Amino acid sequence: xxxxxxxxxxxxxxxxxxxxxxxxxxxxxxxxxxxxxxxxxxxxxxxxxxxxxxxxxxxxxxxxxxxxxxxxxxxxxxxxxxxxxxxxxxxxxxxxxxxxxxxxxxxxxxxxxxxxxxxxxxxxxxxxxxxxxxxxxxxxxxxxxxxxxxxxxxxxxxxxxxxxxxxxxxxxxxxxxxxxxxxxxxxxxxxxxxxxxxxxxxxxxxxxxxxxxxxxxxxxxxxxxxxxxxxxxxxxxxxxxxxxxxxxxxxxxxxxxxxxxxxxxxxxxxxxxxxxxxxxxxxxxxxxxxxxxxx
Numbered sequence: 001x002x003x004x005x006x007x008x009x010x011x012x013x014x015x016x017x018x019x020x021x022x023x024x025x026x027x028x029x030x031x032x033x034x035x036x037x038x039x040x041x042x043x044x045x046x047x048x049x050x051x052x053x054x055x056x057x058x059x060x061x062x063x064x065x066x067x068x069x070x071x072x073x074x075x076x077x078x079x080x081x082x083x084x085x086x087x088x089x090x091x092x093x094x095x096x097x098x099x100x101x102x103x104x105x106x107x108x109x110x111x112x113x114x115x116x117x118x119x120x121x122x123x124x125x126x127x128x129x130x131x132x133x134x135x136x137x138x139x140x141x142x143x144x145x146x147x148x149x150x151x152x153x154x155x156x157x158x159x160x161x162x163x164x165x166x167x168x169x170x171x172x173x174x175x176x177x178x179x180x181x182x183x184x185x186x187x188x189x190x191x192x193x194x195x196x197x198x199x200x201x202x203x204x205x206x207x208x209x210x211x212x213x214x215x216x217x218x219x220x221x222x223x224x225x226x227x228x229x230x231x232x233x234x235x236x237x238x239x240x241x242x243x244x245x246x247x248x249x250x251x252x253x254x255x256x257x258x259x260x261x262x263x264x265x266x267x268x269x270x271x272x273x274x275x276x277x278x279x280x281x282x283x284x285x286x287x288x289x290x291x292x293x294x295x
Contacts, residue, residue: 002176007030009030011032011033012034022222023222030218031220039114041216049075049079053076055109057072058103077097084096098141101139107133124240125244127274131284134284137239138238140235143231147228149188149191151177154243157244158240160238163216163237165231166213168212168230169211169213170193170208170228170229172226173225174223174226176226179203180206248271248275251270
């Protein structure tokens with residue numbers, strides 16, 4: 001089985017080194033220095049209030065894995081976060097607001113694309129580069145919010161761009177999935193942040209590693225990496241799930257391991273694009289529904 005003692009941090013990286021040393025070898029890495037010019041690093045709750053009540057977004061309530069949602073405006077949600085964080089700072093009791101989770105932010109608010117320039121396109125296969133913004137899913141959530149241990153459902157590569165606050169990831173290599181008592185395909189019963197080895201004895205063999213992201217850092221997660229995520233403060237981030245031809249083929253075959261049949265459809269679409277050279281503009285209209293399905 002794979003084992004990671006630490007997650008290395010590198011200062012800047014070109015595409016050849018990134019793919020050769022990390023993607024091809026399925027090693028996680030934190031990349032620094034590629035987002036230092038982004039205005040998005042200055043985003044805050046006041047910034048998002050300017051959008052008012054023009055659009056309602058789906059906020060997840062309670063356990064993220066259960067997927068219960070309600071729709072709120074970005075301005076209203078920003079206000080609820082501000083009240084909650086103020087109560088925490090004052091030591092007062094407060095009900096945790098929901099978690100804005102897996103939102104296609106740049107499709108809803110395309111003006112924000114200008115705040116993440118220059119974008120490090122060298123970290124993606126060429127097929128994704130023209131319309132990378134279409135694949136973005138945004139996260140904004142309160143201190144103490146948790147996403148339980150899971151892996152990304154299509155077994156994609158994952159680049160996670162961290163913008164504000166501090167967020168802790170606990171990572172477990174993909175080939176240790178059975179040690180984590182997975183169920184419903186991608187969710188794990190084992191909690192590496194509060195391990196119960198009596199209930200889950202196989203998990204003693206798992207080699208979890210922890211990494212805390214700071215603003216401006218990018219975390220790369222290889223396909224199938226299990227990750228448990230905790231907001232140590234109020235945080236803002238976004239990620240892009242993406243395939244190589246090899247990972248798309250493995251994603252299609254994952255239905256033989258218990259993946260939902262929908263996964264084969266989306267992974268096949270990716271392979272038709274990446275492996276057979278069909279341009280993204282023909283594929284994405286069919287793939288777009290994945291960005292709702294995954295959330």
